[in-house]
Each structure stands twice: as structure tokens, then as C-alpha cells.
Amino acid sequence: MLKRFVSIWFKYLLTDREAIRQDSLRELPVAFTEPDHGRMLVMAMNTHAEHCGVKLSMAAADARVIAPGIQLFENKPGRQVKLLKGLAEWCLRYTPLVMVDPPDGLLLDVTGCTHLKGGEMEFLKDIVSRLRALGYTIRPGMADTLGCAWAVARCADTGLIVPPGGQRNALMLLPPGSLRLGTEILIKLNQLGFYQVGSFIHLPKSVLKRRFGSNMVLRLYQALGQEAEFLLPLREPVPYTERIALLEPVKTRDAIENAVHTLIDQLCKRLYGEGLGLRSAVLTYCRIDGKSYQLTIGTNHPSQRTDHIFKLLALQFDQVAPGLGIELFILDAPKTEPASDKQSLLWNGKPAADSEQVAELLDNIGARVGNTNIHRYLPQEHHWPERAVANSADLAQSPESEWSEDILRPVQLLDPPEPIEAMALTPDYAPRQFVYRNQRHIIVNADGPERISHEWWTEDGGYRDYYVAEDEEGMRYWLFGTPNDLPGQTRRWFIHGYFP
């Protein structure tokens, strides 16, 4: 498929950024310096500094002499990449495939995107004017290949849009520096009198390779489109994504809700058409001050219902800070699953719609109280009471073993068990009375003991002798005593639960 790429060159990236922060710097010569072998060398400057004669790799002291009043800033390592990443995020409004091209550029895959702005010319104009409004001076270039777009953006005077298939003609008049080559190769080309790409473009591949190395040939052929070159996107594109770019930024709740509802509707229609349901969604909103924020939701079962997804997102609308206005909404569905029309697997016997209702209810509640607070228990093959159940997050999971009916367990379980003072007449008998929270209970009936031991293969520990005890009032308790069969051990008593 024919591809189209845009390269954006931020000629004065650092100084523009500084001028955005301090407006007074716009009319002054500004330069950034970098330490190199114990000296401070100029590594970026603005137009005013250029007019004064400041050049790259000039010592900072010299720059001060040439351009009186020059503002020098020290550059921090990694600063350009950080700035470019921010700008790349901003450029996601044009295309989902954006790549950072250090030290001073961005590469965009705009295949199939340009018509959205009314053509390639308008597309580039939009980029230039918007970035200019932000305060950046840029040069764009558009071509079929990344290399050619890069070359045109940096070195061409006219013809920033290379027509499809016109790479060779466009590169002819450009200097060899437009091919993204190393300094040594550029010096060599210069020494040999190759001042334009056109003067060596027709030379055989083997000759170029022998003299200038395989990298130079690769770069040349990449620019011509005869070798493949891949764009590494800043973010992996999500297959299911919808976006709404608004002409007028919105900031009222009604308008935001309206936009989000439309967005979800579009996404759900698409998912429905492909038989898929949404399991998680990320809503990104970009404000006009360039900041973007995200809201994330998850569902318990694949959902295609606009109202449901909207309700889940709406629970988080209170956190949305529109600032001066929101101009772009993006809704991604990073996780989708095939959605069958019949959801009868959940619990047997109920009609399909009801299981879906339950899952949606749990989504709603989980969005507010947290999904970790919703429990469903499945039996475990353990006798130790604290281990007899396991939490299951999956609603469709059915128990692997049966719940046991024959053993008596209290309806209310104290976790952890609480110590009591108990008195038993004979060592292995149930207590006659016990004191719990300063209240004395006289036991009249008791069942037991039921001895439950720790599972030695999971952890060490003694056993517990459980008794079901009924006191004079008819209250029924679950008591246990700790081991007492070793010399020196005294039995301690605990209350572990209440029987109905």
C-alpha cells in the first residue's frame, strides 16, 4: 500500500521552548550550551543569535563577545527527547502513528489521514499553524518514504510535499546531508565534490558501497523507497479506538457527556458488527493547554451496551478537570473479547439477560467500591476453617468440589478467634462456663470435640478441639481449645463463631 509520511523539523526546539516559558526572550539572542572537554560549547541558538554570527560548536565565551546581551542556558541531557515526546503526544491528534526522531524532529505516518483536514496541503498547513500558535518554528516535509520526508523538511527550499513516487526528483538537488549520514561520510562526499545527491544517485550500488560503506547505501535507498524502513510508534496503536476532535473546545458537563456518549456509541457499533464486547476502555481527553488525562474502566463481561459503558465512565466524570476546554476525546478499547449473545453460562437456570444484568450491576458497584471488595466464594478441600473457602474473581467459575453439608459451621465467624476464659471440669471435656467480654456464660449443652489439625504439608502448628456449646439463654457458640497433651502445655480457649 502506498504510504505517506510527514517529517517535522523543530529547527529551534530548545530556544522556542524557552521563549514559550519566558516571553521576554523572543527578541533576544538565545543559545544553549553543553559542556565538552571542559569548555562550554553552543549547541542550539535562535535566529537572533544566528544573525549575530553565533555558530554551532562555538565556545560560549566567543558567543558572548560576538553577540552582546546573549542569553546562555545550559542544556540538560535528555531534554530534547523529553520535549519531543510531549510534542509527539500532542501530534497524536493527527495520526496514531508518531515516532520521536531525536535530536530535533518527529516522524508521522499519515497514510489515510490527510483527507481529514481537506488534503495534504491543508494538513501540513494545519500542523504548521497550530505549532506556530504554540510558539514553535517548524518545517514539515511530506513524502512516500521516511527518508525523503526527512530530507525535504530539512534541506529543501520549495516543494515540501513530494508527490507520490517523486522521491528521486526531489532528492536530486538536495545536499548529501539530507540523507541522514554520519559526519565522516559527509566530509568524504564533500571532498570528492559531491555537493548534491543527484551527482551520485545514479552510481552503481556496488561502487557506493565500496567507497562509502553499506550504511550510506541503505540510507539512500531508504529515502528512495527501495529499502524498507519502519516507524516505531510512540504508542502501540489500539485496534479499537474512536476519536472526536471538536471544533470548539468544551468544558461543560453536558457537552462532555454528549461527546463521550457519541464516542461510545460509535465504538459499540463497531464492536457489535465484529461480534466483540469490551472488557476495558480508556478515555483520553486532551485539553487546549496541551495536557491530556485518562479515565479507565473495566467490565466483568464483554459488553457492547452504550448505556452501561457510559454509566461506568460517568462515575468518574467528577474527576474531569476541563481547564480552559477539551478539544479531543479518544476512546480506546485495549481489551476486547468475543461476546456471545447468550450469556447463560454464568448460572444455570436463569435467562440470559439476567446474567448480563448481574455482571453490569457488579461493574457499577465495583467502579465505586473497588473490585477487590466484591467476593464470591468457592469451596476448598480444607478442614481448617480459615482455609475452607477461596475467593473467586471470575463470575463464571463453578465450584470444583461440593460444599459439604454434614459438618457444622457457625454462621458468624470471628476473624481472628478471640480469647476467652473458660473452665472445664475434666481436661478433654467441653468447658462448663466461659467469660467473654466480661460476660459469663454457663454452658448447659455441648457437642464435641471435633479435632481439626493444621495441615502439616502447608504449615506447622497444633490442632484445635472445637466444641459447639449452648448456654443457659440458648445462645450457641463455637469454642476451641489449644493442645494440652504435651507436658508444660496449658489449654487456652478461644471463641471462633456464633451458631444460628
Next chain:
Amino acid sequence: MEAKKQDIIDQLRQDLMAWEGFRPLPPGERQEFGLGAIENAFPNQTFPTGVLHEFISTRPEFTAATGGFIAGIMQTLLQNGGVCVWVSYTRRIYPPALKRFGVSPDRIIFIDVQREKDVLWATEEALKCSGIAAVICETRLLSFMESRRLQLAIEQSRVTGFILRKDVKHMSTTACTARWTVKPVRSKLRPGMPGVGYPRWQVDLLKVKNGQTGSWTLEWKNQQFTPVVEQSQTEKAKRYA
């Protein structure tokens, strides 16, 4: 003339009940809860489903008994499938114990909220969902307005709601159909047998809309409620003479 007047009054009573939200169930939908005499206390001699029941419990022992009683009712509600939701703030219920009352614990979804005020919110959301068989809500306070909200949610969805209230200092009026207390009482085995018998409760109906209050003693035996009939002393003496 007299009989005709009585007919009109009966008809008016029926209408009033319908306006208050009581709908006599069609004969096929009637569920048997096995509550025996207690069911006679309600209008139409039916344990009302699709309404709000309120249980008062002052002690953890009572809460355990109430839990057992509710589970016994839920057994019938869950017969047609579905799930129930148990909303609580500090939960102590031990799921495996419910199997004894005929409820499979994996069909209960426990929502343990972190903040107390979320209990009623989650309950209302659950009550609005008609795909749920029953909702149990453990809370401390329930004002009239809050109970009214829950009742309104129920009127749309016809879900049965159980409110388990633990704060008795504020026994305020609520919009619930019935107010119960369930207390454990001494179990009885055959005389001379040691040990603890079947769970036995004293069930009090403190308030019923259009019904009679009363007090009964029940036992949970062989997976169903069994009314306890106190055998008179003379009879006992005869049998074990």
C-alpha cells in the same frame, strides 16, 4: 343490605392493599417457604416477596440466628436460579455455613464496602437490578427516607430485600413491610440425650403492614422450617413413665 356493605368494605380493603404495593401473586408463582403459621400473619396468607423486610438484631448471637433464618428463606427464593447479593460493612458471615440452610454459598456475591455510607448505595443499586433473587444488607442505621428509596427501587424490580439492622437505639419508622427479630432459644433433644439439638429460634414479627404481629418458635430441621409444638408435661410423663 348488611352483606352488601361488607362486600364493599372487603373490596375497598383489597384496593387499598393493591395501592400500597401488595399484589396477589398468580397461583402458579406462589412459592412455598414452609413458614407455617407465620405465613398466616401476612395479607393473602403469603410470605411477601418483592418487598423490604427488616430484621433487628442487638447481639452477634441474634445476628447469627437471623442469618440462618434469612438463608432458610433464601433457599426458596433461589430455587428458580439466580444469585443474591450480600452487602455489608463489617462482615462476619462464614459462607460454608449457609449450605446447611440449603443455600449454595457460591451463588451469593458478597460486597464488602470500605465506607459505611456506601452500604445503602450498593444496596439500592442491587435492588434496582431485576436479575437478582434477593439482596441482604447489613447496616447500622436506616432512616425513613433511606428505606423509602429502597422501597421505590424494589417497586420497579420486584426483588426481595432483607435489611439487617444492628443499631437499636434508633428504632425509627421505616417503609419496610415487616419488622422481625430472630433470637436463638434453647434447643431440645429427646430427654436424656446429650448435646446440642437443631437450631431453634424465637421469631417475632413486630410490625406487619396489613397483617398481624405475633411470636413463634421455629426449628431448622431436615432442610426446612418446622414449627415447634411444646409437648405438654403430662404427655411426656406418660411416654417415659
